[in-house]
Amino acid sequence: MNAQSQSAPADRAAPSGTTATLPVSDRVQEALAVTKRGVDELLIETEFAQKLARAERSGNPLRIKLGLDPTAPDLHLGHTVVLNKMRQLQDLGHNVIFLIGDFTSMIGDPSGRNATRPPLTREQIELNAMTYFKQASLVLDAEKTEIRYNSEWCDPLGARGLIELASHSTVARMMERDDFNKRFKANTPISVHEFLYPLMQGYDSVALKSDLELGGTDQRFNLLMGRELQKDYGQEPQCILTMPLLEGLDGIEKMSKSKNNYIGITEPANTMFAKVMSISDVMMWRYYELLSFRSLAEIAGFKAEVAAGKNPRDVKVALAQEIVARFHSAQAAVDALADFVNRSRGGIPDEIPELSLSGAPLGIGQLLKQANLCASGSEALRMVEQGGVRIDGNMISDKGLKVEAGTMVLQVGKRKFARVTLA
Structure with a gap:
């Protein structure tokens, strides 16, 4: 099924207007150049070139798959690295499939984890999935995007089908995964259900008959599993394309909401x-x-x-x-x-939250916490200690300050403001 229409921003990259007039070999080389820009790895490039050439000759576009588990309600710029690539391939005329992993989310992707990921409830997954494609449509052309949910084919598998699927891999193969291997050597528990995740992601490629699957560098094992399962099921194996993981605002860890180093694509x-x-x-x-x-x-x-x-x-x-x-x-x-x-220049933004609080005189730590400018009183006091707190433009250095009743503008760091009336 196709998504509902949603117009795309005019400043997005568009396909070359001269591509269609080029010879097939030149069009393939141009498509390869677009595909390879900024990627970490394209496996196997010669196979993908053959797929592109066949698509050009036959007029049948490739099926290109990207799966995302709705583990959080919002997407951030880190997600758009692979979405941007998906859009470029879409602009080349290929069919892109935005796969929402509503089934696999209940397992939890163990990629890059040093502990078992807590599984989400069906209610959490459905709530998060509601916003995923709407936000992804800020990058993708919604009218030309096929939306699928992997519960379509995973739920009907049942216990018998799951056992049959599990027979296509071995424990030794699973232990080739770097994160599983490290956890095993460190005597960190690995739950049996975590072995199912790469199998289920690989089975998605079988169900969708994908020609190319995209993912982050941490998804390499899972993407390769798709290739192997397609061979077992008598299909031509997909190529895989991995995109680098975008570092967050700290410049160290990958962008993540859990690490609070992200830029959300729906933020103001x-x-x-x-x-x-x-x-x-x-x-x-x-x-x-x-x-x-x-x-x-x-x-x-x-x-x-x-x-x-x-x-x-x-x-x-x-x-x-x-x-x-x-x-x-x-x-x-x-x-x-x-x-x-x-x-x-020290000015106050035009639009800042306004709220009323009671309890004056109120300690500075509690005031900042109740104003939602700090997650806790202890974090607020650390910000005071670091010189990151201002009241009406004046820096606060006293962690024991009791703030009297009145209306004031609170500032934490460079970006957090609130106009508070304290009674």
Whole structure:
């Protein structure tokens, strides 16, 4: 089934207008170049080139699959690295399948985990899945995207089918996974159901007859499982394409909501802009490589300008505006820059949360916690200690401060504000 229509932003990368007039071999090379930009690995490139050539000759587009488990209610920029690639392949004329892993979410993907992932309830999964494709449509062309749920074929398998599927792999094969191997050597428990995850993901490729499956570098084992199962089921094996994992705002860990180092694609424009501006000048180029739709030549030009003395902040502004415009609008990007400049000069954003609290005089730690500016009182006191708390623009250094009744603007760090009336 196809998704409901949702228009795509005008600033997205579009397929070349001259592609259709090129000879098949040239079109294949152009498609390969688009496919390989920014990827970590394409396996097996010669096989994929053959698939592309066959699709060009026959007019039958390839079936390209991306699966995401709805383990959280929102997508972030890290998810869009692979979604951007999916969109590029879609613009080349191929059929893309956005697979929502409502069945596999109940198992929990063990990739990169040093402990068993807590399984989600059916209710949590359904709630998260409701928003997934709507948000993914900010990148993909919704009208041309096939949406599937892997419960369609996983639920009917039943116990007999699951046992038969499990016979297609071995414990030794599963232990080749780096995360399983490390956990076994460290005497960290591995639940039997975790072995089912790569099998179920691989079976998705069988059910969908996919020609190419996309995923992050941490998905390599699971993607290869799809190739092996397709061979066992008499299908031509899919090629696999892995995309790098985008580091979060800390520049170290991969972007993740659980690590609070993420940029959500539905966050307010001003917040999104400020978060992009907070990344380091070095990490900026990584974000350009994986998130920008600018040409490689243009990005190389930016690097040359910075090397020649241009302020990297100006180049980062261009990146922040591009990303905000993609998920909001060009005008929102202009307004976000103005808001950012205002904040950097010590100004207060135009729109900040307003709330009323009681209990005056209230300790600064509890005040910041109740105003939802800090997760806990202890975190609030650490922010005071680090000089990151202001009341009406004045920095607070006294962790024992009792705040009297009145209306005030609270600020934590560079981006968190609230106008509070304390009684």
